[in-house]
Amino acid sequence: MANAYNIAVVGATGAVGGVMLKLLEERNFLVNNLRALASERSVGQTVPFEGVDIEIEELTPDSFEGVQIALFSAGSARSKEFAPAAVAAGAVAIDNSSAFRQEPNVPLVVPEVNPEDVKWHEGIIANPNCSTIQMVVALKPIYDAVGIERIIVTTFQSVSGTGNKAIAELFSQSEAVLESGEAEVNVYPHRIAFNVIPHIEHFHDNGYSNEEVKMVNETRKIFSDPEIGLSATCVRVPVYNAHSEAVNIQTTRPISVDEVRRLMLSAPGVVLLDDPSANEYPMPVIAEGKDDVFVGRIRTDDSAENSLNLWVVSDNLRKGAATNAIQIAELLISGGMLD
Amino acid sequence: MANAYNIAVVGATGAVGGVMLKLLEERNFLVNNLRALASERSVGQTVPFEGVDIEIEELTPDSFEGVQIALFSAGSARSKEFAPAAVAAGAVAIDNSSAFRQEPNVPLVVPEVNPEDVKWHEGIIANPNCSTIQMVVALKPIYDAVGIERIIVTTFQSVSGTGNKAIAELFSQSEAVLESGEAEVNVYPHRIAFNVIPHIEHFHDNGYSNEEVKMVNETRKIFSDPEIGLSATCVRVPVYNAHSEAVNIQTTRPISVDEVRRLMLSAPGVVLLDDPSANEYPMPVIAEGKDDVFVGRIRTDDSAENSLNLWVVSDNLRKGAATNAIQIAELLISGGMLD
Numbered sequence: 001m002a003n004a005y006n007i008a009v010v011g012a013t014g015a016v017g018g019v020m021l022k023l024l025e026e027r028n029f030l031v032n033n034l035r036a037l038a039s040e041r042s043v044g045q046t047v048p049f050e051g052v053d054i055e056i057e058e059l060t061p062d063s064f065e066g067v068q069i070a071l072f073s074a075g076s077a078r079s080k081e082f083a084p085a086a087v088a089a090g091a092v093a094i095d096n097s098s099a100f101r102q103e104p105n106v107p108l109v110v111p112e113v114n115p116e117d118v119k120w121h122e123g124i125i126a127n128p129n130c131s132t133i134q135m136v137v138a139l140k141p142i143y144d145a146v147g148i149e150r151i152i153v154t155t156f157q158s159v160s161g162t163g164n165k166a167i168a169e170l171f172s173q174s175e176a177v178l179e180s181g182e183a184e185v186n187v188y189p190h191r192i193a194f195n196v197i198p199h200i201e202h203f204h205d206n207g208y209s210n211e212e213v214k215m216v217n218e219t220r221k222i223f224s225d226p227e228i229g230l231s232a233t234c235v236r237v238p239v240y241n242a243h244s245e246a247v248n249i250q251t252t253r254p255i256s257v258d259e260v261r262r263l264m265l266s267a268p269g270v271v272l273l274d275d276p277s278a279n280e281y282p283m284p285v286i287a288e289g290k291d292d293v294f295v296g297r298i299r300t301d302d303s304a305e306n307s308l309n310l311w312v313v314s315d316n317l318r319k320g321a322a323t324n325a326i327q328i329a330e331l332l333i334s335g336g337m338l339d
Numbered sequence: 340m341a342n343a344y345n346i347a348v349v350g351a352t353g354a355v356g357g358v359m360l361k362l363l364e365e366r367n368f369l370v371n372n373l374r375a376l377a378s379e380r381s382v383g384q385t386v387p388f389e390g391v392d393i394e395i396e397e398l399t400p401d402s403f404e405g406v407q408i409a410l411f412s413a414g415s416a417r418s419k420e421f422a423p424a425a426v427a428a429g430a431v432a433i434d435n436s437s438a439f440r441q442e443p444n445v446p447l448v449v450p451e452v453n454p455e456d457v458k459w460h461e462g463i464i465a466n467p468n469c470s471t472i473q474m475v476v477a478l479k480p481i482y483d484a485v486g487i488e489r490i491i492v493t494t495f496q497s498v499s500g501t502g503n504k505a506i507a508e509l510f511s512q513s514e515a516v517l518e519s520g521e522a523e524v525n526v527y528p529h530r531i532a533f534n535v536i537p538h539i540e541h542f543h544d545n546g547y548s549n550e551e552v553k554m555v556n557e558t559r560k561i562f563s564d565p566e567i568g569l570s571a572t573c574v575r576v577p578v579y580n581a582h583s584e585a586v587n588i589q590t591t592r593p594i595s596v597d598e599v600r601r602l603m604l605s606a607p608g609v610v611l612l613d614d615p616s617a618n619e620y621p622m623p624v625i626a627e628g629k630d631d632v633f634v635g636r637i638r639t640d641d642s643a644e645n646s647l648n649l650w651v652v653s654d655n656l657r658k659g660a661a662t663n664a665i666q667i668a669e670l671l672i673s674g675g676m677l678d
Binding site: 150151152154156170171174175178189190191194195196197198199202203206207208209229230231233235237238239240244246248257276277279281282283284285296297298299300301302303304307309311 | 489490491493495509510513514517528529530533534535536537538541542545546547548568569570572574576577578579583585587596615616618620621622623624635636637638639640641642643646648650
């Protein structure tokens with residue numbers, strides 16, 4: 001008989017934490033004991049899980065006794081403070097924040113791309129950034145078939161990546177603009193309703209935003225390829241959920257559009273949706289609520305050798321965050337790596 | 340004393356036509372007689388011009404008697420049918436549709452880029468596509484300084500480019516989604532509210548949309564450079580007005596970010612807005628209602644030699660359409676090319 005596991009969800013009241021709970025149900029994850037952790041101000045709230053209201057417990061260093069898998073999604077500061085406590089208590093911490101992603105002793109794992117990297121974890125496994133995950137899932141089969149030299153990516157990122165406050169702000173701003181043409185601005189530096197903002201996280205001295213820098217560093221680590229060239233432009237758009245990406249790649253060896261389509265049809269986690277003349281291509285309204293990465297608009301770019309364009313859309317709360325984290329937990333279980 | 344001119348606006352009830360009338364006022368264009376033309380179903384309506392309600396007249400081949408400048412923005416079919424009549428009547432037709440843009444005897448003009456091309460017109464001058472205009476205005480100073488080999492562009496296009504029906508649909512769909520989560524779809528093949536659609540105009544056999552193909556062909560014609568490489572991904576976003584573009588270029592000779600910034604500061608029609616750490620970068624909410632092309636997020640792309648990223652935003656009804664058309668008319672006047 002299969003074991004059941006003791007799970008802690010850190011950040012259980014957040015946008016990603018909520019989806020983690022939903023996914024543990026949906027995927028029939030064998031949960032023995034579930035602990036829903038959040039900051040002190042959420043104590044008194046409950047979250048639904050398998051028909052039961054689970055009471056939020058305050059996140060403290062003592063929260064992890066008996067926990068085998070701690071799913072962290074409460075921001076970098078919380079992860080830095082509490083993931084070591086989870087590891088010390090014997091849990092594996094699967095961390096959705098950026099706190100540990102570039103640590104050399106922390107694997108950065110996308111199960112469709114580098115599942116073998118879970119093996120060398122020392123207690124913490126990092127979940128990549130949402131915009132990176134969906135891109136590398138789509139590119140992995142091409143990378144394996146013909147190599148990838150260079151990636152130029154432009155993202156259309158939904159507000160759910162920022163969290164529940166941003167979801168509420170897009171709603172309230174949209175209502176206000178429809179009524180009066182104006183809206184109060186709180187979460188982002190500018191209005192997001194009926195606007196686009198080319199600014200995700202802080203800016204580095206080279207002019208790139210931190211989100212853009214993450215895409216470079218994380219793609220290189222996940223592919224174990226420090227040579228891969230990548231330049232990103234990351235843009236917030238007034239979409240509630242699911243990120244879209246225009247991805248231009250230069251491959252090492254030539255590959256045809258038909259071959260790429262065939263690769264996508266057999267790629268794990270990828271759904272090919274590429275019949276534009278029948279109005280079929282990936283979009284947020286299609287990807288929302290699904291675990292897959294949707295790929296379409298595959299076409300040759302004649303402006304350089306061995307170049308291609310793809311359009312990649314995925315639910316950033318699911319495959320970009322919660323689904324990927326739970327797939328990592330499933331890898332640990334199927335690999336017999338949990339006590 | 341300066342002459343005043345007889346002007347016809349074809350498509351005067353449309354989104355671009357309305358801005359044309361507003362601009363003729365704003366720019367103190369010397370109008371002797373103004374004719375507001377539209378299809379039969381608009382007859383009986385009026386449009387405001389300099390405090391007067393101008394009655395819409397039905398567009399017919401006989402509409403152009405005495406007209407010196409005919410500003411067409413009523414779609415390709417109307418332009419094809421009626422621009423020759425305007426020319427036969429002695430007018431210069433400045434056509435905002437795609438009907439004549441690739442005709443070898445029709446100049447395709449952006450006044451900041453190729454003003455000299457107005458000289459060889461034979462009655463029709465074409466106004467380029469909105470997404471092309473703002474990009475070439477931003478790239479012209481770089482092209483002149485160091486040459487451009489290749490452009491990879493991803494667009495975030497507002498609904499006003501489709502016209503008044505699309506503006507109304509974004510409004511009504513947004514209201515409906517906020518209320519019920521669902522909305523009726525009429526103008527685009529999919530919901531545009533809180534979504535993005537990688538589909539502008541019909542698709543060609545090579546997988547590119549007609550908007551993407553236009554950007555290639557028009558950029559080459561405007562720069563008189565059939566060798567320039569360009570690959571575009573054109574995407575509709577839930578923004579009322581102003582297009583945004585992530586533009587990646589490879590130049591022939593190296594150029595620094597600081598040099599590009601200096602070029603932008605002195606470039607006609609360009610406003611540099613590039614202080615991201617102070618939250619300053621171009622956005623639709625900034626560009627809307629202005630005639631300039633806003634450029635920011637200028638940064639080196641280290642993934643290839645001589646490569647740079649820029650972020651370019653402009654009001655597609657203004658510089659992308661009406662402003663550019665009226666600037667062409669102004670070029671004709673200042674060049675003494677009107678009877």
